Amino acid sequence: MLNHQNLTLAHLEFLTSIVGAExxxxxxxxxxxxxxxxSFHDAVRPAVVVFPGSAxxxxxxxxxxxxxxxxxxxxxAGTSLEGNPIPLCGGIVLDTLRMDKIxxxxxxDFQVDVQPGLRYKxxxxxxxxxGLFFPPDPGANASIGGMIANNAAGTRxxxxxxxxxxxxxxxxxxxSGEIIRTGTRAKKTSSGYDLxxxxxxxxxxxxxxxxxxxxxxxxxxxxxxxxxxxxTPQAATQVVSNIIGSGLVPAALEFLDAATVRAINAxxxxxxxxxxxxxxxxxxATDAGLREELxxxxxxxxxGGCENFEAGLGRDExxxxxxxxxxxxxxxxxxxxxxAYLIVDVAVPISEYSRLVVAAQEALSEHGLxxxxxxxxxxxxxxxxVPYTPGDATSYAVAWAVDEKIVKAAIAMxxxxxxxxxxxxxxxxxxxxxxxxSLNAMKAIKATFDPNGILNPGxxxxxx
Amino acid sequence: MLNHQNLTLAHLEFLTSIVGAExxxxxxxxxxxxxxxxSFHDAVRPAVVVFPGSAxxxxxxxxxxxxxxxxxxxxxAGTSLEGNPIPLCGGIVLDTLRMDKIxxxxxxDFQVDVQPGLRYKxxxxxxxxxGLFFPPDPGANASIGGMIANNAAGTRxxxxxxxxxxxxxxxxxxxSGEIIRTGTRAKKTSSGYDLxxxxxxxxxxxxxxxxxxxxxxxxxxxxxxxxxxxxTPQAATQVVSNIIGSGLVPAALEFLDAATVRAINAxxxxxxxxxxxxxxxxxxATDAGLREELxxxxxxxxxGGCENFEAGLGRDExxxxxxxxxxxxxxxxxxxxxxAYLIVDVAVPISEYSRLVVAAQEALSEHGLxxxxxxxxxxxxxxxxVPYTPGDATSYAVAWAVDEKIVKAAIAMxxxxxxxxxxxxxxxxxxxxxxxxSLNAMKAIKATFDPNGILNPGxxxxxx
Numbered sequence: 001m002l003n004h005q006n007l008t009l010a011h012l013e014f015l016t017s018i019v020g021a022e023x024x025x026x027x028x029x030x031x032x033x034x035x036x037x038x039s040f041h042d043a044v045r046p047a048v049v050v051f052p053g054s055a056x057x058x059x060x061x062x063x064x065x066x067x068x069x070x071x072x073x074x075x076x077a078g079t080s081l082e083g084n085p086i087p088l089c090g091g092i093v094l095d096t097l098r099m100d101k102i103x104x105x106x107x108x109d110f111q112v113d114v115q116p117g118l119r120y121k122x123x124x125x126x127x128x129x130x131g132l133f134f135p136p137d138p139g140a141n142a143s144i145g146g147m148i149a150n151n152a153a154g155t156r157x158x159x160x161x162x163x164x165x166x167x168x169x170x171x172x173x174x175x176s177g178e179i180i181r182t183g184t185r186a187k188k189t190s191s192g193y194d195l196x197x198x199x200x201x202x203x204x205x206x207x208x209x210x211x212x213x214x215x216x217x218x219x220x221x222x223x224x225x226x227x228x229x230x231x232t233p234q235a236a237t238q239v240v241s242n243i244i245g246s247g248l249v250p251a252a253l254e255f256l257d258a259a260t261v262r263a264i265n266a267x268x269x270x271x272x273x274x275x276x277x278x279x280x281x282x283x284x285a286t287d288a289g290l291r292e293e294l295x296x297x298x299x300x301x302x303x304g305g306c307e308n309f310e311a312g313l314g315r316d317e318x319x320x321x322x323x324x325x326x327x328x329x330x331x332x333x334x335x336x337x338x339x340a341y342l343i344v345d346v347a348v349p350i351s352e353y354s355r356l357v358v359a360a361q362e363a364l365s366e367h368g369l370x371x372x373x374x375x376x377x378x379x380x381x382x383x384x385x386v387p388y389t390p391g392d393a394t395s396y397a398v399a400w401a402v403d404e405k406i407v408k409a410a411i412a413m414x415x416x417x418x419x420x421x422x423x424x425x426x427x428x429x430x431x432x433x434x435x436x437x438s439l440n441a442m443k444a445i446k447a448t449f450d451p452n453g454i455l456n457p458g459x460x461x462x463x464x
Numbered sequence: 465m466l467n468h469q470n471l472t473l474a475h476l477e478f479l480t481s482i483v484g485a486e487x488x489x490x491x492x493x494x495x496x497x498x499x500x501x502x503s504f505h506d507a508v509r510p511a512v513v514v515f516p517g518s519a520x521x522x523x524x525x526x527x528x529x530x531x532x533x534x535x536x537x538x539x540x541a542g543t544s545l546e547g548n549p550i551p552l553c554g555g556i557v558l559d560t561l562r563m564d565k566i567x568x569x570x571x572x573d574f575q576v577d578v579q580p581g582l583r584y585k586x587x588x589x590x591x592x593x594x595g596l597f598f599p600p601d602p603g604a605n606a607s608i609g610g611m612i613a614n615n616a617a618g619t620r621x622x623x624x625x626x627x628x629x630x631x632x633x634x635x636x637x638x639x640s641g642e643i644i645r646t647g648t649r650a651k652k653t654s655s656g657y658d659l660x661x662x663x664x665x666x667x668x669x670x671x672x673x674x675x676x677x678x679x680x681x682x683x684x685x686x687x688x689x690x691x692x693x694x695x696t697p698q699a700a701t702q703v704v705s706n707i708i709g710s711g712l713v714p715a716a717l718e719f720l721d722a723a724t725v726r727a728i729n730a731x732x733x734x735x736x737x738x739x740x741x742x743x744x745x746x747x748x749a750t751d752a753g754l755r756e757e758l759x760x761x762x763x764x765x766x767x768g769g770c771e772n773f774e775a776g777l778g779r780d781e782x783x784x785x786x787x788x789x790x791x792x793x794x795x796x797x798x799x800x801x802x803x804a805y806l807i808v809d810v811a812v813p814i815s816e817y818s819r820l821v822v823a824a825q826e827a828l829s830e831h832g833l834x835x836x837x838x839x840x841x842x843x844x845x846x847x848x849x850v851p852y853t854p855g856d857a858t859s860y861a862v863a864w865a866v867d868e869k870i871v872k873a874a875i876a877m878x879x880x881x882x883x884x885x886x887x888x889x890x891x892x893x894x895x896x897x898x899x900x901x902s903l904n905a906m907k908a909i910k911a912t913f914d915p916n917g918i919l920n921p922g923x924x925x926x927x928x
Contacts (some may be wrong), residue, residue: 001599004838012476034642084832106813106815108709108814108815109813109814109815110708111710111813114641127923135829150653150654151653153652153654157550157652162652162654165629175906177900178901178904180900180901180904180905181900181901181902184811184878184879184898185878185879186813186843186844186845186874186879187811187813187814187843187845188621188811188812188843188844188879188880188883188884189624189846189880189882189883189901190615190626190880190882190884190885190886191880191882191891191895191898192665192883192887192895192899192903192906192924193666193670193885193905193906193910194628194661194664194665194899195905196660197628197658197662197868198658198661199656201654201656204840206657215490217711218709218710219709219712221711241572244574245572245682247681247682247683247684247685251907270696283524284751286756286757286760288750288752288755288756289750289752289756289757291752292750292752292753293750293753296750323843341537347648347650347652347653348649348650349570349573349649349651350573350651351572351573379650379651379652380651380652381650381652384744397486410650414648415648415650416648416650416652416653416654416655417655417865418653418654419650419652419654420652420654421654422654423656427655431655434648434655434656435655436644436645437642437643437644438644438646438659439656440642440644440646441638441644441646441659441913442656442657444913445909445912446657446911448912450909451909460656460657
């Protein structure tokens with residue numbers, strides 16, 4: 001697809017001269033490990049995996065790779081879900097494993113400077129000692145660099161925003177090898193073009209992030225979880241609109257359909273009933289605020305035909321519920337041996353969420369598939385899980401067709417092909433439909449920043 | 465500075481053929497009105513003012529201007545403060561006056577599609593009937609297009625974000641005449657490069673916005689204002705850090721120094737004491753939440769040495785206080801006949817706010833100037849008002865030097881040359897200092913989107 005050169009011995013020698021022999025690997029195990037993320041996309045091995053230790057080393061490597069037209073794909077934790085770091089054209093994988101430091105905490109400003117290889121959960125465990133946390137919670141123990149690459153989001157995004165909303169400053173190595181720093185530690189700025197937001201979500205196709213200043217939040221002092229059951233998914237999703245419309249801002253507002261609830265119950269660890277549920281969390285600076293918020297939400301749920309409302313769950317029960325939510329995928333995989341799930345990731349305006357749920361159900365049932373619907377409902381983000389049998393091309397093609405149907409429905413509703421997983425490989429085919437003529441503007445930016453197409457080639461844009 | 469052609473009769477005939485004779489003006493009054501915004505920068509007249517009625521008309525004009533190398537500067541309400549729409553190279557001014565419609569309200573989604581010429585206050589008055597509002601409050605009755613161009617912000621940004629945080633979708637005419645639509649009505653997306661954020665704050669140098677989907681908020685049902693006086697500005701600004709650090713999120717948290725307070729009192733309409741004050745507003749979905757929030761803030765203020773704390777102000781008193789705040793500039797101008805004020809606009813991390821106040825005081829007193837300090841303290845945004853005598857070059861040069869000193873101090877503290885007014889003409893000279901090598905990346909984007917440099921030439925970047 002791109003006119004890349006194959007890696008030669010001379011290339012390997014150069015890489016070794018930059019990072020040292022112990023940080024250049026062509027071992028089978030390393031190539032295999034860096035051939036596949038957690039998505040359903042096929043594995044592709046790189047020619048070599050390099051573990052750089054600094055921005056300067058990455059700069060030297062990119063400058064060289066750019067001259068030699070070698071593909072370079074950055075790698076974080078490998079937890080992404082759209083094939084975002086799969087080295088489609090082989091070449092060099094740059095694993096940021098060693099660049100995993102907290103550089104400086106600015107506690108008074110709720111900010112921290114970190115390296116891209118730092119893991120999300122590791123960082124938040126360290127920050128918790130200061131009463132702080134980085135709120136965008138992707139569920140997985142992603143790397144910060146990967147979260148920035150994909151503009152990751154999750155259960156807490158409703159109140160705290162996506163990764164994009166919580167990054168102030170970036171250090172980036174461009175394809176030329178030039179190192180730039182962009183953004184400011186001030187909370188707001190109108191100073192020139194917003195390169196920070198341009199690079200976030202660009203999946204390593206415009207440059208490689210080597211440092212980031214993140215915006216933190218104080219760990220909530222008062223919080224409460226609640227769970228509400230409804231007879232139909234439509235009743236549940238209508239209440240989502242009503243809650244958001246009331247001006248209340250839950251920290252999380254998740255939808256799980258009846259099939260998902262039953263699968264979670266089947267583990268024997270939970271009893272969430274047998275109806276669609278909304279799983280909610282509230283954060284507040286005050287007890288009274290929290291109580292009144294819960295009262296209002298309970299009223300809205302009951303007005304909306306809620307069968308059962310359980311609130312005021314303690315920290316243990318709340319943690320247990322969120323573990324269930326985060327483990328949904330694993331639970332489904334384990335309860336259906338031999339089956340895997342394509343995780344669709346679409347988002348629509350809240351008012352369309354009920355219709356999106358119906359469209360997803362229809363797309364699944366048209367093919368006689370038993371899928372599962374979970375989603376960050378407060379954000380209008382739905383993740384239909386579409387079953388397929390790994391290795392079975394027909395079953396895979398069916399899942400792919402269901403995905404297409406749901407994504408096209410979301411775009412037709414004014415929504416997006418990807419709410420939080422990024423484009424990677426799986427969503428390239430919808431970019432033209434979603435973006436129209438603005439896709440050419442994106443391609444022009446790509447050509448400006450990476451004229452030789454060495455950075456994560458094959459992602460976001462369909463191959464020519 | 466740029467190799468633009470002068471406008472000829474043929475050019476005027478073309479413009480007339482596109483928009484009609486009544487919407488092309490070379491009248492003295494129109495040229496004069498479009499030669500100057502509300503900043504301290506010198507007026508420059510355009511050759512012609514055009515009042516287009518649609519994106520299609522703007523497309524035809526840009527396509528032609530691009531072929532003919534004619535400068536085109538978009539114009540909204542002219543309320544900007546850094547010379548952002550002054551047509552430095554003459555040429556065509558495109559006034560979006562006629563494109564002032566609310567296209568569609570999506571009340572269930574808290575969104576509205578609008579044209580760029582719509583005025584902020586006019587729009588919010590219409591939205592109030594639906595219980596909704598667009599929160600970034602620039603004080604002035606700016607156009608929505610101008611707010612997008614400058615990433616405007618203001619008193620409510622602390623809780624609700626800047627313009628950038630509240631725009632979901634844009635229609636833009638590029639310099640080529642191509643019309644693109646970018647963004648989504650979904651609340652979040654990871655789909656490709658973030659052109660929406662790239663265009664917001666680009667001051668019409670990359671394209672002209674012809675439609676925007678804005679994110680609205682429900683009008684707060686419960687609110688309260690409070691005012692707290694402190695013996696020193698340092699005591700006041702330290703309390704700002706403590707309030708933000710506590711996790712409380714005031715809707716507004718403004719700082720006014722003693723000189724400003726006295727000037728406001730001198731109008732006879734207010735009595736705010738004679739000490740530096742913090743002016744605050746709180747929004748809550750619940751009464752109990754509001755009460756508890758006020759109690760906590762009062763405690764933090766008193767712990768921080770507050771002399772006087774007055775809270776629970778009614779709607780009238782609150783509206784009166786905000787009018788005083790928004791009228792500060794006019795009050796100062798009126799109370800000092802013959803004097804004008806250069807409004808500095810810098811932002812720093814909260815922890816540096818006290819030092820920034822000191823640096824601003826020093827910069828003023830070095831030159832024996834009586835300035836005034838006001839600011840959106842919760843955002844770390846300070847507006848020192850530096851007096852000068854219009855028409856007096858020496859006095860102007862002194863004000864310019866004070867501005868430079870304060871901006872450099874802010875950048876040295878990890879801050880930005882402009883928190884909310886944009887770069888325009890006045891901040892171009894700091895772009896290299898603030899952005900370093902990333903300024904070249906911005907210039908590369910400019911060259912990609914506007915290869916002939918026709919769009920708002922002379923802004924953001926210093927002339928070559």
